[in-house]
Amino acid sequence: xxxAAWLRTAAIVTCLAGWSAAPAPAxxxxxxxxxxxxxxxxxPRFDLIHDGDYQPAFLLGMKAQxxxxxxxxxxxxxxxxxxxxxxxxxxxxxLDRVSETFAGVYQANTNPTxxxxxxxxxxxxxxxxxxxYLDPRLFARVQSLYAARATLKLDxxxxxxxxxxxxxxxxxxxxxxxxxxxxxxxxxxxLSTLETLFQQKLLTATKAGALVVSDKAALAGLDPAAIxxxxxxxxxxxLTGKWVLPLQNTTQQPALQTLENRDTRKALFxxxxxxxxxxxxxxxxxxxxxxxxxxxxxxxxxxxxDYASYVLYDQMARTPDAVQHFIAQLVPATLAEQKxxxxxxxxxxxxxxxxxxxxxxxxxxxxxxxxxxRYDLDQDQVKPxxxxxxxxxxxxxxxxxxxxxxxxxxxxxxxxxxxxxxxFEVSDKDGSPLALVYFDYFKRDNKNGGAWMSNFVGQxxxxxxxxxxxNVANFTKPAAGQPALIxxxxxxxxxxxxxxxxxxxxxxxxxxxxxxxxxxxxxxEFPSQFNEHWALDPIVxxxxxxxxxxxxxxxxxxxxxxxxxxxxxxxxxxxxxITAAKLDMDWHTIKPAAPxxxxxxxxxxxxxxxxxxxxxxxxxxxxxxFLHIWANGYAAGYYAYLWTEMxxxxxxxxxxxxxxxxxxxxxxxxxxxxxxxHTQDYGPMFRAFYGKDPDITPMLRHRGLIPGDE
Ligand SMILES: [Zn+2]
Numbered sequence: 001x002x003x004a005a006w007l008r009t010a011a012i013v014t015c016l017a018g019w020s021a022a023p024a025p026a027x028x029x030x031x032x033x034x035x036x037x038x039x040x041x042x043x044p045r046f047d048l049i050h051d052g053d054y055q056p057a058f059l060l061g062m063k064a065q066x067x068x069x070x071x072x073x074x075x076x077x078x079x080x081x082x083x084x085x086x087x088x089x090x091x092x093x094x095l096d097r098v099s100e101t102f103a104g105v106y107q108a109n110t111n112p113t114x115x116x117x118x119x120x121x122x123x124x125x126x127x128x129x130x131x132x133y134l135d136p137r138l139f140a141r142v143q144s145l146y147a148a149r150a151t152l153k154l155d156x157x158x159x160x161x162x163x164x165x166x167x168x169x170x171x172x173x174x175x176x177x178x179x180x181x182x183x184x185x186x187x188x189x190x191l192s193t194l195e196t197l198f199q200q201k202l203l204t205a206t207k208a209g210a211l212v213v214s215d216k217a218a219l220a221g222l223d224p225a226a227i228x229x230x231x232x233x234x235x236x237x238x239l240t241g242k243w244v245l246p247l248q249n250t251t252q253q254p255a256l257q258t259l260e261n262r263d264t265r266k267a268l269f270x271x272x273x274x275x276x277x278x279x280x281x282x283x284x285x286x287x288x289x290x291x292x293x294x295x296x297x298x299x300x301x302x303x304x305x306d307y308a309s310y311v312l313y314d315q316m317a318r319t320p321d322a323v324q325h326f327i328a329q330l331v332p333a334t335l336a337e338q339k340x341x342x343x344x345x346x347x348x349x350x351x352x353x354x355x356x357x358x359x360x361x362x363x364x365x366x367x368x369x370x371x372x373x374r375y376d377l378d379q380d381q382v383k384p385x386x387x388x389x390x391x392x393x394x395x396x397x398x399x400x401x402x403x404x405x406x407x408x409x410x411x412x413x414x415x416x417x418x419x420x421x422x423x424f425e426v427s428d429k430d431g432s433p434l435a436l437v438y439f440d441y442f443k444r445d446n447k448n449g450g451a452w453m454s455n456f457v458g459q460x461x462x463x464x465x466x467x468x469x470x471n472v473a474n475f476t477k478p479a480a481g482q483p484a485l486i487x488x489x490x491x492x493x494x495x496x497x498x499x500x501x502x503x504x505x506x507x508x509x510x511x512x513x514x515x516x517x518x519x520x521x522x523x524x525e526f527p528s529q530f531n532e533h534w535a536l537d538p539i540v541x542x543x544x545x546x547x548x549x550x551x552x553x554x555x556x557x558x559x560x561x562x563x564x565x566x567x568x569x570x571x572x573x574x575x576x577x578i579t580a581a582k583l584d585m586d587w588h589t590i591k592p593a594a595p596x597x598x599x600x601x602x603x604x605x606x607x608x609x610x611x612x613x614x615x616x617x618x619x620x621x622x623x624x625x626f627l628h629i630w631a632n633g634y635a636a637g638y639y640a641y642l643w644t645e646m647x648x649x650x651x652x653x654x655x656x657x658x659x660x661x662x663x664x665x666x667x668x669x670x671x672x673x674x675x676x677x678h679t680q681d682y683g684p685m686f687r688a689f690y691g692k693d694p695d696i697t698p699m700l701r702h703r704g705l706i707p708g709d710e
Contacts, residue, residue: 031053031056031057031060032045032048032049032053032057033049033053033057033060033061033094033097033098033101034057034060034094036093036097037097039414039415040411040414040425040433040436041425041433041435041436041457041466041467041468042457042465042466042468043414043415043423043436043456043457043468044097044101044104044415044456044457044468045415046415046416046417047415049101051111051113051114051117052113054098054102054114054117054121055117055120055121057094057097057098058095058098058099058102058117058121058124058125059124060094061092061094061095061096061097061098061099062095062124062125062128064092064093064094064095065091065092065094065095065128066128066131068087068090068091068092069088069091069131069132069135069138072084072087072088072091072138072141073135073137073138073141074137075141079141079142079144079145080145081145081152081154081158081162084138084141084142084145085142085145085158085161085162085165086462086511088165089161089460089462089463089511089512089513090462090463093463096458096512099125100454100455100456100457100458101456102114102117102118103454104417104454104456104470105417106118107447107448107452107472108417108418108440108444108447108448108470108472109417109418109440109444109446109447110446110447111446130172133168133169133172133173133174134172134173134174134181136174139169139174139175142162142165142166142169143166143169145162146162146163146166149162149163156679156680157509157510157511157514157679158510158511160514160678160679160680161511161513161514164314164513164514164678165513167313167314170302171302171310171313171314173301173302176301176302180301183301184298184301184302187294187297187298187301188298190294191291191294191295191298194287194290194291194294195291195630195631196631197287198284198287198288198291198627198630198631199627199630199631201276201281201282201283201284201287202276202282202284202625202627202631204281204282205275205276205278205282205283205284205624205625206246206247206249206275206276206282206625207246208275208278208280208282209247209271209272209274209275209276209282210233210237210244210245210246210247210271211244211245211247211264211267211268211271212234212239212242212243212244213230213242213243213244213245213264214242214243216243217261218261218263218264219243219259219261219264220259220260220261221258221259221260221261221365222255222258222259223258226255226258227243230243230244230245231243233245233246245268247271247272247275249621249625249627250272250620250621251269251272251273251360251576251618251619251620251621251622252269252272252360252363252364252576252618252620253268253269253272255268256268256269256361256363256364256365257364257365257367257368258365258368259365260365262356262361262362265361265362265365266359266361268361269359269360269361270361273618273622275624275625276622276624276625277599277600277624283624284624284625284630285599285600285623285624287630288587288599288623288624288630289596289597289598289599290596291630292307292587292588292590292596292597293590293594293595293596293597295307295588295635296588296590296591296592296594297592298310299592300592305591305592306320306588306589306590306591306592307588307589307590307635307636308320308323308585308588308589308636309589311588311635311636311637312636314520315520315521315522315523315637315640315682316520316522316523316643316681316682316683316686317522317639317643318683320585320588320589320636323581323585323636323639323643324582324585326639326642326643326646326696327578327581327582327585327639327642328611329696330574330578330642330696330699330700331578331610331611331612332611333700333705333706334571334574334575334578334612334705335571335575335611335612335613336571336705337570337571337574337704337705338571338572338575338612338613338616338617339571339613340571341367341569341571341572342358342613342616344366344367344370345358345362345363345366345367345370345616346358348366348367348369348370349362349366351369352366352369358616359616360615360616360617360618363572363616363617367569367572370568370569371565371568371569374564374568375561375564375565375568376561377561377562377565379487381558382487382488382554382558382562383485383486383487384485384547384548384549385545385546385547385548385554385558386485386486386487386488386490386491386544386545387483387484387485387486387548388441388475388483388484388485388486388490388494389483389484390544390546390548391486391491391494391544392439392494393408393544394543394544394546395491395494395495395534395535395540395541395543395544395545396494396495396498398540398543398544399495399531399534399537399540399661400498400502402539402540402661402662402663402666403534403661403662403663403665403666403669404429404502404506404663404666404667404670405428405429405663405666405667406426406427406428406429406434406505407426407427408424408425408426408427408437409424409425409427410422410423410424410425411423411424411425411436414436416438418440418444420440420441420442420444420477421438421439421440421470422438422439423436423437423438423439424436424437424439426505433466434466434467434505435459435466435467435468435469435504435505436466436467436468436469437468437469437470437471437501437505438456438468438469438470438471439470439471440470440471440472440473441471441472441473441475441484441494442473442474442475442476442477442484443474443475443476443477447472447474449474450474451471451472451473451474451493451496451497452471452472452497452500453469453470453471453472453497453500453501453504453517453528454469454470454504454517455467455468455469455470455504455516455517456468456469456470458504458507458512458515458516458518459504459505459507459508459509459512459515459516460509460510460511460512460515461508461509461510462510462511462512463512465512467504467505467507467516469500469501469504469505470501471494471497471498471500471501472497473490473493473494473497475490475493483548485548488535488562491535492532492535494535495531495532495534495535496528496529496531496532497528498531499527499528499529499530499531499532500517500524500527500528502527502531502674503516503517503524503527503528503674504516504517506670506674506675507675507677508675508676508677509677509679513678514677514678514679515677515678516677517677518677518678519677519678519682520678520682521634521637521640522637522639522640522643522644522682523644523647523682524644525640525641525644525645525648526644526647526648526651526673527648527673527674529644529645529647529648530647530648530651530652530669532648533648533652533655534661536562536563537660537661539660539661540661541554541559545559567703567704570703570704570705571617571705572617574642574703574705575612575613575614575617576617576618576619576620577620577638577641577642578610578612578642579607579610579612579614579617579618579619579620580619580620580621580626580638581638581639581641581642582606582609582610583603583606583607583619583621583623583626584626584628584629584634584635584636584637584638584639585636585639586602586606586609587602587623587629588629588635588636599623599624602623603622603623607619645699646694646695646696646698646699647686647694649698649699649701649702650690650694650695650698650699651669651673651689651690652698652702653697653698653701654689654690654691655669668689669689672685672688672689673685673686673689
């Protein structure tokens, strides 16, 4: 089964209508997804795949898996682990191949044909998953194995797999009575309608919330390029002769860093803050109130006290209490830092010859002045030391070689979906083939923003597959023949995504559902964020940060600036995320019997209980525009960004305490974390490596909120 799709849609039961599958064209017989690729590592046949192959392959793949699953469900033989659980793991090979390849290309190199395939196929895949989870005969087999699990003589990975299957079936509603299943379907339909409605309203609100400026003088401080962009944004809206500052999804807006006119700043901030609370078509509050209430009801139907408990059942944190406790622990040091920062902001305002108290719309401007005075880091000075290819080979690969003994060789013979993509074969410490890794680093118009990692082929001993993984980013592409000089942020992104890649490449599982990066949201960013630390390790840094023309090492003063700048404004940066994480947990611990909430009052009460300076440091997202939690699958999950930070800083502190960059340390981390997938629960897995539960001290040190080296 496709691990990613399996996990992603486990809890979703969507009702579908409207799209009927087009018949597969005649070329389906030669569809390149039908058989396993004969390339090394079963790499995707980008030399043979045409855009027109994807949709037929999806249809073919779903049909084939439906038949396989039905055969399992109808099998007259008594259920065994092999004829039920392992059989499900073996099913869906064509669908896996096309899903994994398509997902990679669709996100990194799409076109109108692929967009249509995505729109057509997404609801069918959801329906396909539902048909599996809500098949009572299939669940009966899983259930009977689960009941007999103590007598089945399963090994550790098999026992975990049975547990995961059982949980996922139950979580999707397989255990409900027929009447409750109907209720669940209705709830899910309404929830998905409300999520879409929220998204549409927010889009409307964000567009309408853009600040329109009639007097150019009000934009003083913005650089000429930003003013030009504001003028053309106005033109695009038929407001020729004016200037428009569109809103970003966060509370704070980039222009607030430079706008000198205080009234303009206040107006822009207010537009952002109130964007979805105007009592018009873009007002999301009624939608949110209903979403929160129905999510609580859905949780109750499935036997949980609240929606957060329903979501957290398979996460490392496990319970809302654990998350709330974690958040509360971060508050004192963050508040102390916020107080220091407010004082800095106040003195910067005085230095500017003003005497007002700082308001949220003043923070970015004056924080930028404080930053410049203390740590100014000139990108033009820094970038010549970060040439992409050198960073990759002498930084990212070097660190992995020192820690894990693995080595890399470029393969020009493996077909790619775009000429910018590069492929490397990875050899294990003993020289045996380990994985293929693709790098697609440069920005393109048809690529999603941001950076990510995934698999073209997942690792599984059962299926005989080795990992084929990829890293995608959006770095600026240099002119032909010029070196790609990147920022330190980009360098960090390379290490981050490669940390995910290592998690995928070191996977050593029998069963695909438990393999590699198929782990909980509050665990999956742990290996990637952990790998970021090596970018600044003195040995690694000195090995890659060399001037691209002279080969000279970066001057120490510049290195120190990079390190110090990373610790700037952390009371603000951490505070706005903690507040948003707490708001998310509060919304999703509403009890099922509670009435619909008044959104403003609910939010104000949540802020009051924070114990942070939420006036000067407002939440990164207000309830009314918190897209992550209302429509993007992060409900009761926003804390995960902070949780994984606790894990990676703790693990790195362990490395430092044990000699840092050594093969011995790397091997231990590989053996106990990177190669384990989800074969164990995350708490015990982490404890086994770290020797105790994770604690927040290394995280607070790393952020510079408490003294000491991280
Ligand atoms: Zn990541």
